[in-house]
Structure formats: C-alpha cells, structure tokens
Amino acid sequence: MKLDRLLAITMTLLNQPRVSATALAERFEVSLRTIYRDMEAINQSGIPIVSYPGTDGGYEIMSNYRIDKQVLTLEDFSSIYAALRGIRTATDSSDDHELLDKIGAMIPGSADTAKADISRIDLDFKPTPNDKLKFGPLHDAIKELHLVRFAYLNNKGEESERTVEPMGLYLKGYVWYFYGYCLLRSEVRNFRLSRILRLTVLPETFVRRSYTLQDVEKQFMSKADFSKVEVELHFAPAARTRVLDEFGFDQIHDNEDGTLSVTAHYSSTNRALQTVLSYGTQVTVTAPLDFIEELKKHIRGMTEKYGV
Numbered sequence: 001m002k003l004d005r006l007l008a009i010t011m012t013l014l015n016q017p018r019v020s021a022t023a024l025a026e027r028f029e030v031s032l033r034t035i036y037r038d039m040e041a042i043n044q045s046g047i048p049i050v051s052y053p054g055t056d057g058g059y060e061i062m063s064n065y066r067i068d069k070q071v072l073t074l075e076d077f078s079s080i081y082a083a084l085r086g087i088r089t090a091t092d093s094s095d096d097h098e099l100l101d102k103i104g105a106m107i108p109g110s111a112d113t114a115k116a117d118i119s120r121i122d123l124d125f126k127p128t129p130n131d132k133l134k135f136g137p138l139h140d141a142i143k144e145l146h147l148v149r150f151a152y153l154n155n156k157g158e159e160s161e162r163t164v165e166p167m168g169l170y171l172k173g174y175v176w177y178f179y180g181y182c183l184l185r186s187e188v189r190n191f192r193l194s195r196i197l198r199l200t201v202l203p204e205t206f207v208r209r210s211y212t213l214q215d216v217e218k219q220f221m222s223k224a225d226f227s228k229v230e231v232e233l234h235f236a237p238a239a240r241t242r243v244l245d246e247f248g249f250d251q252i253h254d255n256e257d258g259t260l261s262v263t264a265h266y267s268s269t270n271r272a273l274q275t276v277l278s279y280g281t282q283v284t285v286t287a288p289l290d291f292i293e294e295l296k297k298h299i300r301g302m303t304e305k306y307g308v
Contacts, residue, residue, distance in 0.1 A: 006038055006041060009042065012027075013061045016060075019060070021036065023058070047061060090125040090126055090176075125171055135169070135176065135193065138166055138199070142168060145205045146201050147165060147204045148166050148180075149202055152197070153195040153197065161184070162182055165181040176193045188209075188215065189216075229265065231265075231285060231288070232261070232287040232288075233276070233286070234283065235259060235261075236281075237259060237260075239260070247262050247264065251263065272291065276295060277295075
C-alpha cells in the first residue's frame with residue numbers, strides 16, 4: 001500500500017546518508033516514476049527531500065532536518081496512529097490493519113501518557129453506507145490498475161455512461177470523491193461517489209498516467225468561478241448558528257437588532273437559489289434585483305405546484 005511504502009521510504013532516508021531512485025524502486029518493487037511521485041508526496045508533507053544528480057546521486061533528507069527529526073517522539077507516533085486509525089474506518093483494508101498494528105506496537109501500551117495521546121484525537125473518515133459499497137471496489141481497482149464503468153449523475157440529474165482509469169480516492173469537505181482519466185471526456189475528471197450508479201470493475205487493465213491529485217485540483221480551480229453570483233442576505237437571529245457554520249465569522253456583519261447580514265458568493269444562480277431556499281423564512285434577499293426576481297419565480301412555481 002502507498003501509505004506503508006511512504007513510511008518505509010521515510011525511515012530508509014532517515015537511516016541512510018543517500019539512496020538512489022533505482023535502489024528504492026528495486027527494494028519496494030515499483031517503477032521509477034512511482035518513486036518520483038512518492039518523493040514529491042513526502043516533500044509536500046513537510047519533510048525536505050534533497051535530490052542529487054550524477055552517478056553518486058540520489059535522495060536524502062536535508063541534513064539540518066535529519067538532526068532534529070531522526071527520532072520520533074511518543075506524540076509523533078500517537079499522531080500517526082490516530083491518522084491511520086481514521087484511514088482504517090474508510091478502507092477496512094487488511095494492509096491498513098497490519099500497518100496500524102506495526103505503529104501501535106512501537107507505542108508503550110502500559111504508559112498512561114501514550115493512551116492519553118492516542119485518544120486525544122479521533123478521526124472518522126467512514127463513507128456513508130451508499131458510498132461504502134463503491135469504496136472497496138474502487139480502492140481495489142486503483143491498486144490493481146483495472147478500468148471501471150459506471151453511470152454518473154450530474155448536478156442536473158442527467159445520466160451518462162463513463163469508462164474511467166481510476167487513480168485515487170480522496171475526502172474533501174466531508175464528501176468522498178475519486179479521480180481518474182475519463183475515456184468519454186478524454187481528460188482527468190473527479191467524481192463524487194454518491195453520484196455513481198451501477199459501478200462495475202472491468203477485467204481490462206491500464207497504464208497509469210502521470211497525473212496527481214494536485215493536477216486535478218489545479219484544473220478544477222482554473223475552470224471554477226466561485227464569485228460568479230453575488231447575493232446580499234439578511235438572516236433572522238434564529239439562523240445564527242447555521243450562518244456561522246456556513247459562512248464563518250469574517251464574512252458576517254452583526255446588526256443591532258440581532259439579525260445578521262452577509263455578502264455571499266456562489267458559482268451559479270442555481271447554487272445560490274438552493275442555499276437561499278433552504279433557509280426558508282429565516283433569510284431575506286436584499287440584492288441584486290435580478291436574483292430576487294429569479295427567487296420569486298421559483299417561489300411562485302412551488303406555490304402553483306402545491307395549490308396554495
């Protein structure tokens with residue numbers, strides 16, 4: 001498993017002056033490209049990796065970092081253990097169980113401080129029951145490099161058939177997604193697990209393309225415009241808790257009568273309408289006029305539907 005390999009590579013670099021990419025690839029039975037991606041992941045996690053070219057070249061951890069970080073503290077092990085325990089709630093993988101046992105064995109079980117540190121943070125990445133049915137097959141397809149086929153629902157409820165080279169699963173905003181190369185769209189796309197229907201893992205395999213999750217995020221952010229629709233909202237005091245959860249303290253203006261004013265930004269009119277309507281009578285839209293007219297049209301349509 002990748003997480004197990006990353007930890008082993010890090011421990012190797014901590015205990016050896018310099019290791020070549022070829023030696024690491026042979027030791028962990030992966031390709032050179034995989035080692036390059038692993039080094040990038042370790043570097044992005046905050047451990048400074050230095051690369052040296054030439055016949056005597058290779059990778060090593062920056063010397064001044066090595067002195068401070070060569071020994072993992074009890075708190076370090078406890079944090080790693082808590083993170084792995086959270087990952088296990090999502091995957092139920094035997095690899096995760098084995099790695100968790102390995103890390104747990106390094107923590108003194110009889111020490112009260114160890115127990116306190118482990119229980120200080122509890123992470124739960126568990127997917128919903130519906131997502132969990134897809135999580136296992138996708139996890140295996142990513143690991144074994146098998147194509148997957150499924151029907152996918154867009155935000156308008158339209159269904160399309162997709163065949164995808166799955167590359168990775170990730171959690172964002174309490175929602176599970178996976179990303180991969182979509183053969184229908186001929187580009188890397190991300191897919192929300194809850195919108196996947198009739199998932200099938202195909203026998204055909206593929207060669208993994210040189211994309212990372214960071215590439216997908218950059219592509220998404222370059223296309224998305226989260227400030228496309230600006231709406232002025234006026235909330236009743238009873239909505240305060242939800243407004244704070246959704247918008248944060250920085251964006252909220254407290255009025256003397258206990259109401260709250262917010263300038264909200266949305267990627268589309270539909271997204272803004274969904275949010276505003278979900279507040280019911282606890283919100284009043286004060287601007288812009290064209291959005292207010294659109295909101296009135298939706299309310300009239302609901303009134304006609306229910307014969308009010």
